[in-house]
Amino acid sequence: MDAVLTARGIDKAFFGVKVLDGVDFDLHGGEIHALLGENGAGKSTLVKILTGAYRRDAGTMQLGGISVEPRSVAEAQDLGIGTVYQEVNLLENLTVAENLYLGRQPRRYGLIRRARMRDDARALLTRYGIDADPDETLAHYPVAVRQIIAIARAVDLSGKVLFLDEPTASLDAREVQALFTVLRQLRAQGMAIVIITHFLEQVYQIADRVTVLRNGRMVGSRAIADLPRRDLVALMLGRELAExxxxxxxxxxxxxxxxxxxxxxxxxxxxxxxxxxxxxxxxxxxxxxxxxxxxxxxxxxxxxxxxxxxxxxxxxxxxxxxxxxxxxxxxxFGMCPEERKSDGIVGDLSLRQNIVLALQARRGWAHPVPRREADALAERYIKALDIRPPDPNRPIKFLSGGNQQKAILARWLATDPxxxxxxxxxxxxxxxxxxxxxxxxxxxxxxxxxxxxxxxxxxxxxxxxxxxxxxxxxxxxxxxxxxxxxxxxxxxxxxxxxxxx
Amino acid sequence: MIRARNLPFVATVVIFLLAYALCALQFPNMLSFRVAGNLLTDNAFLGIAAVGMTFVILSGGIDLSVGSVIAFTSVFVAVLIRAGVHPALAFALALALSTGFGALMGLTIHALKMPAFVVTLAGMFLARGAAFLISTDSVPISHDFLRTLKGLYISLPDKGRLTFLAMLMLAAFVIGVVLAHRTRFGANVYALGGSSQSAELMGVPLRRTTVQLYAFSGFMAGLAGLAYTLYTSAGYSLATVGVELDAIAAVVVGGTLLTGGAGLVLGTLFGVLIQGLIQMYIVFDGTLSSWWTKIVVGLLLFAFIVLQRLILLASERRAAMRAAHGG
Structure with missing residues (x-):
């Protein structure tokens, strides 16, 4: 079967650092394709390139056999490529119907037809088994429902390819199954679905194929049935690792x-x-x-x-x-919160400043931690926890999630809790x-x-x-x-x- | 059932009606078409400016240049008319200028990724300075065209008049309501106020929307300037200092969330009318200091911020309860 979406030799570099190196990716209609890899492997970058959020440095991309070059998320949507992001999804302050039809509201004489939009929204959501009031604000509904509304919007908008970035990260087991039911339904309709996740058991539950990235390269793309879990982990880590x-x-x-x-x-x-x-x-x-x-x-x-x-x-x-x-x-006491991005790191401060933060808070503003002590602490914990890259001056927002987590741990360990x-x-x-x-x-x-x-x-x-x-x-x-x-x-x-x- | 997000609006309307009823109890004369007509006329320029401000605040921004742009427009128009330019042409030029000025601020906000607060603060000084540059004195004007405009009115019972200015303000609100709720521009503005990042990912054109938004606010400020010029028959560069703050107060008292994303344009009309009503009461009373307006508006503002916060907390708690009970 011909692939719906093919990418060949995708390169991308940020500030001279190569993030993607000649990545190939094939996606077929009617399949759920898991994109796996460690943090920093280049998954997010690849997805952002394929969905138009970033521009590639080199390589080709074809959709249904035709070369495409989406320059924005909106352009990718028009081409048929929809995306549901993990963290920033929809707009909580808008109603369900407004979220579904933002930017493509049905109009007559330039004016939005609200009643029509409401009916369309209700009909659309019924197909996904969701009974949500189109006129209620999205904030009213739990994350799981919002997730499916986001999928409904993306599918309705693009219709060929759907990218899901960590869709199950904040769902409980029951909600995950409801989501998977929807995904299977879409697969049966011939959609090509890409799912990025860290949960391997979910990969085995839902995916037909997996593509694994490591250090910016594609290291394997196989049917899930031919890939025992052990081999998959080995592929991701690039070494044998006892599970x-x-x-x-x-x-x-x-x-x-x-x-x-x-x-x-x-x-x-x-x-x-x-x-x-x-x-x-x-x-x-x-x-x-x-x-x-x-x-x-x-x-x-x-x-x-x-x-x-x-x-x-x-x-x-x-x-x-x-x-x-x-x-x-x-x-x-010390505490590393769950919401690393919002409650944990201070993105614009350097790795060193983030590590010293809690110690400084305990000493109070009148007793600044001397630079030499801060340097020593940062050096010690960067080494002890193997934080990469080991550059204490780099703003922490440029580190991967795992390394940010280690930095927050270092922050509390520095206070000797x-x-x-x-x-x-x-x-x-x-x-x-x-x-x-x-x-x-x-x-x-x-x-x-x-x-x-x-x-x-x-x-x-x-x-x-x-x-x-x-x-x-x-x-x-x-x-x-x-x-x-x-x-x-x-x-x-x-x-x-x-x-x- | 009243939806939680409309509660602030309903509260505004109820407060206005209650306040009007209380005023009318004390001064039965206040319950007349004449007073009602005056209420609209006297607050027309503020109302028009507040329509633009509503959009800006809905988007999560702010426009501090409004008062200065009103003053600039009034001086600009007055000087042109005294120089022999036909008022209609002067009006058109002033509106083009204020709209362009707003668009430029919007472009700056977007291109430099600067907070609207900072950019429009600069705009405020610029416009005020430009007004002084044109003339530091009050410039009285009179022209047949202006008299004709002022002479346009719809008669109401008991010698009341729905003046041209009042109609202009009501028209501004009608346009505002349609723009906000029935156009994609309006939907994009609400989207921006929710989260500009999400809005962008959902395909909202940030640059175009931001430029249109501040251009619209600039246009409305210019229109408010024209209304002010007609109202006072003069242009004065020292006038309307702090009107942007009155407009912001009207928007917030009208039920719009100061942080953006929620609110109704119609609410702003009631926000303006509440401010006007307090002033009217002070005039009728005759012994109260006009500073009471500020105090009452301050109290109302505070009450509304608390109300919105409470509604937000309550809806969050409900959402948490629903999540906890599995459905």
Whole structure:
């Protein structure tokens, strides 16, 4: 069968650094094609070139056998190439119908026909099995519905090729399945779909073909049926790597030291039901739960971002008040938030400045961290965590997600915290950095730090947690220890309704 | 059911009606076509400027040059007319100039990726300076054409008049409403106010929309300048200082989100009328200082910002509840 979209020898360089090097890509109608690769492999750049957001330096691109050169997202759309981005999707302040038809509203005498637009929107969404009020603002609907509305718009607009960038990143398991149903339906209609994701099990669930990029080159394109998971990972990493699935780290057992940090009856109405949590030095308390189960809310309470309205926190047996992150930092807490881009990094500041930030905050503005100390800290952590590129002066926004995450970890490690809270430390980062961060967690635990780690990757939690607290419906429903810790037990506990606990 | 996003607008209308009712209780004369007509006429230039400002604020921007452009237009037109140019030609020239000035500011904002605040602040000084350059004195004008315009009116009961200025303002609002809700330009403006980044990815032409947006605001400021000139029969470079702030206040009290993306053009009309009503009340009372207008407007502004914040929080909480309950 002829390919719908073919790209040959795509080159792209930024500031003289080659990001894509002679990449070939073939996409057929009626297939779901996964585009995989570590962070920095060039996936995003390739997609941006194919969808018109960037211009290529060299190479050819054909759509249905005809050479095309989209110079903007709008041009690509007109050609038939639609894109749904992960983070910036639609406009929350506009209505569902306005979002679907922005820029192509039905008009008569130059005026928008609102009633017609509304009816069209309703009819269109019905085809996707969504019952949304076209006149309601998008902000009214959960992310999963918005995602499908974005897909409906992109498909309606372009109709041949659909690019999905990390479409499942913020969906829970049920929503992912609903999305996949829609994708299968589109595939049956002959759409060519490209999906970029970090979740390998989803790749095996939905994709027909995979193309793997590594360091800006295309290293393989195969039918998924011919590609065992092990080989796929090897292809992505370019080396044989033992897949760490569900292997318990034997050193993870909780120590018998007394709990240094105790939270009793701690909770906040409308956010998370009161819970008891003890954390000892030298252990990792894993927190598992579906999206919206209260994971992040727990972290926010522990770190004083939100104020608890019930319960008492004690550190070393002394009652403490935790009403702001400032209090928490003073008590020796540290926290890496989930939303790295908005809550974690300060994009325009250099890598060094980002690393020193928390230490500076603890010392106060009257005691600036001397340049020499900052240099030494940056150098030490860049080396210890293998942050790349190892240039302390580079604005952090130019680093890949995995390296930004390491820099945020470095920021807190520089303050020498006693309790470190990590919210989704491995989300959206590549497999190499992933393994390094997991090793780092084990190392910090061995050094006697107390850690609370929130993660949606169950295998990962099983690997390094001393104990696992499972959340459901904003309740702490279960605590698993020792032999109880395995993926099945966690999933079972997650499925437990929160109120029953 | 009233949708949450329309609550601020409804609140504005209710406040206006309540306030008018209270005024009328105390001064029954205020409930007349004559007073209502005057309310429209006296606030025509502010209303026209506020229509342009509504679009700018909806897009997430701001236009601080409005007051200066009004003053410049009025002086420019007055000097031209005194020099013997026909008023119609002077008006056309003034509108072309103010529209071009706005377009230039829009282009600067887009091309230099500068905050609208900074660029229009520069525009404010430029226009004010240019007005002084033309004349520092008040320039009175009289011309048959102007008298004809001022003489146009629709009679209302009990000696009320819907003057040319009032009709001009109402027309500006009609055009504003149609532009905002029935054209792609309007939809693009709302999109910009939501998120310019998302809007761009959805194919909204940022440059064209930004230029059109500030050109429109410039045009409306110019038109407001003409209305002001007709109203006072003079051009004065020191006039209308801070009118842009009154316009911003009218827009926000009218229910538009100051950060952009949500609001109704019609709300701005009520925002303007509320300000006018307070002034009218002060005139009727006769003992109150006119500064009470500012105080009441300040309180109202504050109340509206709080109201919008509360609505936002409430809808976020509802969304969170829905997500938590799986559907």
């Amino acid at each position: 760490a699935t569900g292997q318990r780290d034997p050193d993870a057992t909780p120590p018998d030291t007394p709990a240094a940090f105790r939270f009793q009856g701690y909770g906040k109405r409308g956010s998370i039901a009161p819970f008891d949590l003890d954390i000892r030095p030298g252990e990792v308390v894993g927190i598992a739960g579906l999206l919206g189960s209260g994971r992040t809310e727990t972290a926010r309470l522990l770190f004083g971002i939100d104020r608890a309205d019930s319960g008492q926190a004690t550190v070393d047996g002394q009652p403490v008040t935790l009403t702001s992150p400032e209090d928490a930092i003073r008590l020796g 006693r309790l470190l809270i990590l919210d989704e430390p491995t989300r959206g980062i590549d497999i190499g950095a992933h393994a390094e961060i997991i090793n780092l967690i084990a190392r910090l635990r061995a050094d006697g730090m107390a850690l609370v780690v929130i993660s949606s990757e169950i295998e990962e939690l099983v690997a390094y947690s001393s104990r696992i607290v499972v959340l459901s419906d904003r309740h702490h429903v279960r605590e698993l220890r020792g032999d109880q810790i395995n993926a099945q037990a966690i999933v079972d506990a997650m499925a437990q309704p929160g109120a029953a606990a």
